[in-house]
Amino acid sequence: MSDVQILLSGTLFTITLIALAIAFHAFTSMKTPGARVFGILCVASAIYTVGYAMELMNTSLHAIDFWGKFQYVGLSFIPALWVLLSIDYGNNRARYNNVFYFFLLMIPMITVFMRFTNEVHHLYYTEMSLVSNGHFTLLQFTKGPWYYVHVVYFIACGSYSTRNYIVLSQKTKALMRIQSLIMASASIIPMIAILMNVVGTFPYGVDAGPFAVFFVFMLLMFGMYRYNILSLIPKARDKAFDWIQDGVLVLDMNFRLIDMNTAAKKYFRQLTFLKNGAELEDVFAHQETIARRIRSWSTDPQRVSEDLSFEIEDELSGSLRHFNVRLSKLYENAIQIGTIIILSDVTASKNMMEQLANLARVDEMTGLMNRRYFFERIHYEVDRANRNGSSLSLILFDLDLFKNVNDRYGHAAGDLILRNVADCCRQALRNVDLFARFGGEEFIVYLPDCSLTDAIDVAERLRSSIEKEITFYMGNEIRITASFGVSNHDCAIQGECLDVNELIRAADEASYIAKREGRNRVQMHIRPIESTSGV
Incomplete structure (x- = not known):
C-alpha cells in the first residue's frame, strides 16, 4: 500500500470512529428532539466512510464493488436524514404528513436497490472498470441515469435543509442563531463534495464525499464544544423561553441588551421598541435606581446573585405593579460573560397579601377596623399621647333597641342599618380618628389630641347624624338612635394613662348611664380616670 493510500484510508477510519462516538453520545446522552435522527445520521455516515x-484498500474489482455497495447502505439515506434533522431541529415534525416522509425515504431505498442490482440493469453505473492513479487502484465508472437522480435528490435535500436552518437562524436570537448557521454550513459541505464528484476535480480521483464528512463532523464537534450545539433544539428553546411567565433579560458585559423573552416585553412596553444592543438605562427607562444597582452589583466579584424589588405605574390602568428582580451572573469557563435578569410580577400575590391583611383588621360587615386591630392601634396612640403629654378621648356608643329592629324586620335589615350607621359616622370624623365596630351593635371611636369638651361635641354630632339617618328596606323607613358614653384623659394634667381598658371601661359606663336615662343621648364619664404607671 502506498503512503497516500494509507493516509487516506487512515483518515477515513478516524472519521468513522468519530462518527460512531458522536452517534453513541446522541443515543445515550442527548434527550432533545432530533437526537435519535442525528445518531442515525452519524451511523449512516460511518457506514459510508468505512x-x-x-x-481504497482493495485492488480487485469484485471487492471494490462489494464495498461500494456497502457504502450505499449509509450514503443513500444521508440526504433524507439531514432533512429530518433540520425538521426536528426546528421542532416542526408535526407540519409534515406521512406522504412527505414516504417519498422522502422512498428514493434512498430505490437507490440502494439500484446499486445492489446494477449488474442486471446498469441504470446506476453503465460501465465499471479499474484504473490506477499512480498511487493505488480506483474504480472507474460511467454514470447511469439513476446516478443523476441520486445527485439531484442529494442536492435538493441539502438545499432544503440549508434553507430550514437559515430560516430558523432568522427567527432565533444570539447563541441559537449561531447554532443554526453552523448547521446550515454543515449542510452545504456535502453538496459541494457531490458537485466535485460530478465534475471530477477532487485530488487523486477519489470520492470527495467521505472526506466532506470529515469537515462536517469537525464543524459539528466545534459547534458542540464551543456553542453547545444540539444540546437544545432552538425552536423548543425559544418556546420555553417565551412560555416563561417571568420576564427574562440577558445583558452582555457592557450592560447592553442581547436577548429577552415575550413576558419582558409585556411588562415593559418600551422593550417592544428596543433592539438588541440597547443600553441598560434604556431598558429601565423610569427606574434609574435599579439600573445603577445592577451595574454596581455586577462589578462586585463577591456577589454572584441578588434579589431586588421595585414598583412601576402601569401606563394604561394607572395602578402600581410590583416586581421582584433576580440577578444572576452568566459564566462560561469560569469567566463572567454577562448578566441574567429575571423579573417576576408579584402584583397579584402582593395585592392578595394586602387583602388578607385587610381582612384581618377590617370588619367585614361595616368596612370599619375590627376590635383586634383597634386595640393594636390604640395602644400605639396612647403611647404617643403619653410621650407628647396630650389629651385623648374615647367615645363608645350602642344602637338603641337594635334587637327589636332585628326581630321586626329581620337580620338583613339590621345588617343594612349597621352599614348605614358606619357610613354616616365615618363622614363626621377626622382621618386621624380611629373608628371601629366593637362588637354587635356597639361602636367605638378614639379621638387623639382631643379635649373632653371637643369629644362631647363630636359625640353629639354623631348622635344627631344617626338620629337623622333613614334606612330604606323593603318599602319600610327604619330609624334608629344611639346612646353615647365619652371618656377623657389629659396626660399633661393627670399624668400618663397606660391602662387602655380603664379608658374603655369609663366610656362603657357612661353609655350605660345614657341608656338608663332615656337613650339617644350623650353622657360623659364623671369620675376621673386613675393614672397608672409601669403597665
Missing part, C-alpha cells in the same frame, strides 16, 4: 476506506 466502506470507502475498505474500497
Whole structure:
C-alpha cells in the first residue's frame, strides 16, 4: 500500500470512529428532539466512510464493488436524514404528513436497490472498470441515469435543509442563531463534495464525499464544544423561553441588551421598541435606581446573585405593579460573560397579601377596623399621647333597641342599618380618628389630641347624624338612635394613662348611664380616670 493510500484510508477510519462516538453520545446522552435522527445520521455516515476506506484498500474489482455497495447502505439515506434533522431541529415534525416522509425515504431505498442490482440493469453505473492513479487502484465508472437522480435528490435535500436552518437562524436570537448557521454550513459541505464528484476535480480521483464528512463532523464537534450545539433544539428553546411567565433579560458585559423573552416585553412596553444592543438605562427607562444597582452589583466579584424589588405605574390602568428582580451572573469557563435578569410580577400575590391583611383588621360587615386591630392601634396612640403629654378621648356608643329592629324586620335589615350607621359616622370624623365596630351593635371611636369638651361635641354630632339617618328596606323607613358614653384623659394634667381598658371601661359606663336615662343621648364619664404607671 502506498503512503497516500494509507493516509487516506487512515483518515477515513478516524472519521468513522468519530462518527460512531458522536452517534453513541446522541443515543445515550442527548434527550432533545432530533437526537435519535442525528445518531442515525452519524451511523449512516460511518457506514459510508468505512466502506470507502475498505474500497481504497482493495485492488480487485469484485471487492471494490462489494464495498461500494456497502457504502450505499449509509450514503443513500444521508440526504433524507439531514432533512429530518433540520425538521426536528426546528421542532416542526408535526407540519409534515406521512406522504412527505414516504417519498422522502422512498428514493434512498430505490437507490440502494439500484446499486445492489446494477449488474442486471446498469441504470446506476453503465460501465465499471479499474484504473490506477499512480498511487493505488480506483474504480472507474460511467454514470447511469439513476446516478443523476441520486445527485439531484442529494442536492435538493441539502438545499432544503440549508434553507430550514437559515430560516430558523432568522427567527432565533444570539447563541441559537449561531447554532443554526453552523448547521446550515454543515449542510452545504456535502453538496459541494457531490458537485466535485460530478465534475471530477477532487485530488487523486477519489470520492470527495467521505472526506466532506470529515469537515462536517469537525464543524459539528466545534459547534458542540464551543456553542453547545444540539444540546437544545432552538425552536423548543425559544418556546420555553417565551412560555416563561417571568420576564427574562440577558445583558452582555457592557450592560447592553442581547436577548429577552415575550413576558419582558409585556411588562415593559418600551422593550417592544428596543433592539438588541440597547443600553441598560434604556431598558429601565423610569427606574434609574435599579439600573445603577445592577451595574454596581455586577462589578462586585463577591456577589454572584441578588434579589431586588421595585414598583412601576402601569401606563394604561394607572395602578402600581410590583416586581421582584433576580440577578444572576452568566459564566462560561469560569469567566463572567454577562448578566441574567429575571423579573417576576408579584402584583397579584402582593395585592392578595394586602387583602388578607385587610381582612384581618377590617370588619367585614361595616368596612370599619375590627376590635383586634383597634386595640393594636390604640395602644400605639396612647403611647404617643403619653410621650407628647396630650389629651385623648374615647367615645363608645350602642344602637338603641337594635334587637327589636332585628326581630321586626329581620337580620338583613339590621345588617343594612349597621352599614348605614358606619357610613354616616365615618363622614363626621377626622382621618386621624380611629373608628371601629366593637362588637354587635356597639361602636367605638378614639379621638387623639382631643379635649373632653371637643369629644362631647363630636359625640353629639354623631348622635344627631344617626338620629337623622333613614334606612330604606323593603318599602319600610327604619330609624334608629344611639346612646353615647365619652371618656377623657389629659396626660399633661393627670399624668400618663397606660391602662387602655380603664379608658374603655369609663366610656362603657357612661353609655350605660345614657341608656338608663332615656337613650339617644350623650353622657360623659364623671369620675376621673386613675393614672397608672409601669403597665
